[in-house]
Amino acid sequence: MTSTAVSDPPDERVGPPRPLDRLVLRPEIGALLGALLVFAFFSVATERFLSTGGVATWLDDASTLGIMAVAVALLMIGGEFDLSAGVMTASTALVTAILATRLGWNVWLALLASLAFALAVGALNGWLVTRTGLPSFIVTLGTFLALQGLNLGITRLVTGTVQVSGMRSADGYSSAGFLFASTFTLGGTAFYVSILWWVLCTAVAAVVLLRTRFGNWIFAVGGSPLSSRAVGVPVTRTKVLLFMTTAGAAWLVGSINILRFTSVQANQGIGLEFQFIIAAVIGGCLLTGGFGSAVGAAIGALIFGMARQGIVYANWNSDWFQLFLGVMLLAAVLVNNALRRRAERVRR
């Protein structure tokens, strides 16, 4: 209403370009600095960290975590959490293992069935969250508990124990194993193929997020679901697809695990969901949604892997890892908060 005169020539508002400002706004910057710091520290503090064998080990440690962290990051940017993502890695492995070893299915067929199972659970999560409007934190806590119970209950029913093993003798094990759990040699050292999956997932997620319509919608539904709907973004579909993506990633990790270790414990995966979230947050994702990066989450997972293995190489007690994690997380949240305020400084 009030006719506050807006200055006529806009030129006076044009400041000199500030490339540093642009850089600071990138969500993965904090994680990148952290990764360099951790890398430098353990490179100096331990011998084995920089050996090719050492690198292969911490990259492998980071890889399966990274696959999940990237998917969880997309979901968090879309404004939701998935607490069932950790157990889901065990559930999918159990489905594959039980079908292949107890029912004699071909491994490929079993993998397809567990993928379908994962996507269905993901869709259910998404449907419940979007339908009820309840916080995903509480809805997926429910699926988390339910899956945990199913994992133990069904495994005990089928095998009488709490683990399923014997994958190696199943039909199609070697070809599936080649795709998900083989190693490749680089400079005389064997690297697990899961590292390639991690890189692939990160690249795909980054491209989808920044270069596609769907990526635009992810940011939008996390930043403001009502505004998104008002301008024609399919909010429900976007969120359901994101939940299905984390479930699909959990299937990939579950498949990598079951084919590599050929057995799976029914209580596996519990507690991992927080590691995924922590890696995503270290990578620059806001807990409130609408902001974050896939590459950042991958770097967050890398920090995890480097620190976890670095502490082993340094012969420290692994208790220190928890302390390190806590400090990293707090630092990341503080940095993110400051970044967000810059990005958001809404003038009135």
Place this chain on the structure above:
Amino acid sequence: MNRPDGGRALLEVRGIGKTYGSVIALRDVTTAVHAGEVTCVLGDNGAGKSTLIKILAGVHRHDSGELLVDGSPVSFSSPREALDRGIATVYQDLAVVPLMSVWRNFFLGSEPTTRLGFLDRRRARDVTRTALAEMGIDLRDVEQPVGTLSGGERQCVAIARAVHFGARVLILDEPTAALGVKQAGVVLKHVARARDRGLGVVLITHNPHHAYPVGDRFLLLKRGRALGAHEKSEIGLEELTRQMAGGAELEALAHELRGVDR
């Protein structure tokens, strides 16, 4: 509606009503939007203006009455459906995502893609810059988050977006509320231009000096009810201002009009 040319309305509501729980926000309102005409909706705060346009825009579903597009009754289940029929809206709360860049907001929901299916970022940026320049806003950088813009600049982004995507009907909910004199003038020019291009326009404003020059018909709302509907030929600026000013006169008029209705 007694239209002189008898033409079919692009958009029409008949006895439309909407309740939010126990709040009756809109009751028995009838009006029409014709091609090449501007329908102004006027009324106090809380009169139900935004509720009316949200029904037209597909944000809310009406509870009673009829919504007609091109003469056939519809019930939009989402704003997407309204947009697909060429109805674009500037919402009072602007419907922007503060953390996203200006160009991403501009094209949100209708992103241009390249042949390979990726975002056509160059085109999106160029179109955004041009559309905003036409609005009289020269942005430093269409890459900056919308949250960093001033209130008026944000409003211009929302208006430029609707003008760009509104193929048949343009709905503006208090588009000039935060604008400076110049930008408000530009917005009104855009409204007039859209009208001349044959679009139907719905304009909500509290300022009769903005409404009167561009409006063809005026719908006055009060407490969710239609207080009166006037063709421009039936009412002068002074009378319109007097009616909008409300107070005792408005009350008296309300009685009078209700008497006329019955």
